[in-house]
Amino acid sequence: MKKDRGGAVPAPARAAEGAADGGAPVRGLALTLLSACQLTLVVDASIVNIALPSIQRGLGFSDTGLSWVVNAYTLAFGGLLLLGGRAGDLLGHRRVFVAGVALFTVASLAGGLATTPGWLLAGRAAQGVGAAFAGPGALALIASTFEDGPRRSRALAVFTVAASAGMVAGLVLGGLLTAWASWRAVLFVNVPVGAAIVALTPRAVRESPRREGRFDLAGAFTCTVGSALLVYGFIRAAEGGWSAAWTLGAFGAAALLLALFPVIEARARQPIVPLRLFGDRDRVGALLMRLLLTAAMSGMLFFLTLYVQGVLGYGPLATGFGFLPTTIALIAASRAVPWLLPRYGPRPIMLAGAALCAVGMVWLTQVAQASSYLTMILGPVLLFGAGTGLVSVAATFVAMASVAPGESGATSALLQSMQQTGGSLGVAVLVSVHDATRGAAELDGMRGAFTAGAVFTAGMLAMALLAFRRRPAGQGRAGSHI
Known part of the structure; x- marks a missing residue:
């Protein structure tokens, strides 16, 4: 190691050396940066929701166009995740992660400066592209930075909490920034965070080895376009109904492309998603649990926000803080x-978490005009928060267990794809049930929506019972290989 004139190792070299040997301070900084990135990416899917009325007044959005302030981000993020994961496996996860965060940060700045609707939508779409390349790399870098055992388990738990709490944190932060500053602040807040991550990541996080290979272009096309069309179909279903021409067209095209995808991957020499990842029963169960959990949680948050503001009369800021117990x-x-x-x-962890979520959602089916926050909201959000903590962390552990280093990006992307797709699915289904059951009373529709959410949680219970193998205490792949 080259030293300076006084015989000391220069600070940048010491940082790089610490990253190489995984020193504790550097590992702590790495976990902070990677978790902060994931929290920011998930927050951005919901942070603008409370700011939408201010955005509409400020830029002159139509009612239809306003929804795309959220959807442009969701569509780009969900559609490109698998491609982003594979890019990290081939090019190096740190390199792709930093590039994704840099794009996300620049796009956030551009969106905050927008003066027209088209400008803002372009910025939100670019944010989604950056997020799709940064997200899988963040989880893959957790796996490569922390060795197997308790240290990795704790790191994965912190990372997963950041990802799971982001949906609620976005509501709180969006309310604060909109009330105290302006809608532009919900985008500008990403800039210092992103800049810090870009600057510090090379000093704290090792680069993963680059893999020899090339992109599976046919697989990349079918999975990217198919995933984007699937998310778009759910968005259209929530806006225009399941029988609308655009909805049916999107679902039909998505089904065709996603059906072709495994055929292409089975023949590819270097598939974008190795099909052997689906040969593990527990991993498949973990991915489906993540899908169902996010579907239930996103739909619950959507309608609880409407209930707390529209029925209980809370303002945006009080509404955001009302979800803090979650x-x-x-x-x-x-x-x-x-x-555990x-x-x-x-x-048993998945069963306990699914049961808590199910009880919370069934409780919400009893909402009434005379209900209060203490009698109807606090209990369900506490139960759902505890259930989400159990299921989301356990699902992440199981999905990432025993994954080959060259496939960690693909696995990370699959896990996050389930979260993005589940969010769109949950809102689409619950909105459709709400519209079909509300009749003359708005609360009838909300009760119907929460009943549909309870069906998702029942699916979680069934999945926990059927998908995961029984293991004696202290044994099993999930405990010993993570």
Whole structure:
């Protein structure tokens, strides 16, 4: 190691050396940066929701166009995740991660400066592209930075809490920034965070080895376009109904492309998503649990926000703070998972988490005009937060267990694709049920929507019972290989 004139190792070299040997301070900084990135990416899917009325007044959006302030980000993020994961496997996860965060940061600045609707939508779409390349790399870098065992378990728990809490944190932060500054602040807030991540990541995080290979172009096309069309179909279903021409067309094209995808991947020499990842029963169960959990949670948050503001009369800021117990319960439950998983395996943890979510959602089906926050909201959000903490952390552990280093990006992208697709699915289904059941009373529609959410949680219970293998305490792949 080259030293300066005084015989000391220069600071940048010491940082790089620490990253190479995984020193504790550098690992802590790495976990902070990667978790902060994931929190920011998930927050951006919901942070603009409370600011939408201000955005509409400021830029003159139509009612139809306004929804695309959210959808442009969701569509680009969800559609490009698998491509972003494979890019990291081939080119190096740190390199692709930093590039994705840089694009996300520049796009956030551009969106905050927007003076026309088209400008803002372009910025939101570019944010989604950056997020799709940064997100899989963040989780893959957690796996490569922290060795197997308790240290990785704790790191994965922190990372997953950041990802799961982001949906609620976005509502709180959006309310604060919109009330105290302006709608532009919900985009500008990403800039210092992103700049810090770009500057510090090379000093704290090792680069993963580059893999020899090339992109599977046919697989990249079918999975990217098919995923984007699937998310778009759910968006259109929520806006125009399941029988609308655009909805049916999007779902039909998505079904065709996604059906071709495994055929192409089976023949590809270097597939964008190795099909052997689906040969593990527990991993498939973890991915589906993540899908169902996010579907239930996104739909619940959507309609609870409407209920708390429209029926209980809370303002945007008070509404955001009303969801804080969800995050508190989520963090508390998630801290137990690294201790429970090696002893009991994923099945009882998934069952307990799914049961808590189911009880919370069934409780919400009883909403009434005379209900209060303490009698109708606090209990369900605490239960749902605790259940989410158990399921999301355990699902991440199981999905990432025993994954080859060259496939960590693809696996990370699959897990995050389930989250993005589940969010769109949950809102689309619950909005459709709400519209079909509300009749003359708005609360009838909300009760119908929460009933549909309870069906998702029942699916989680069934999945936890059927998909995961039974294991004696202290044994099993999930506990011993993570």
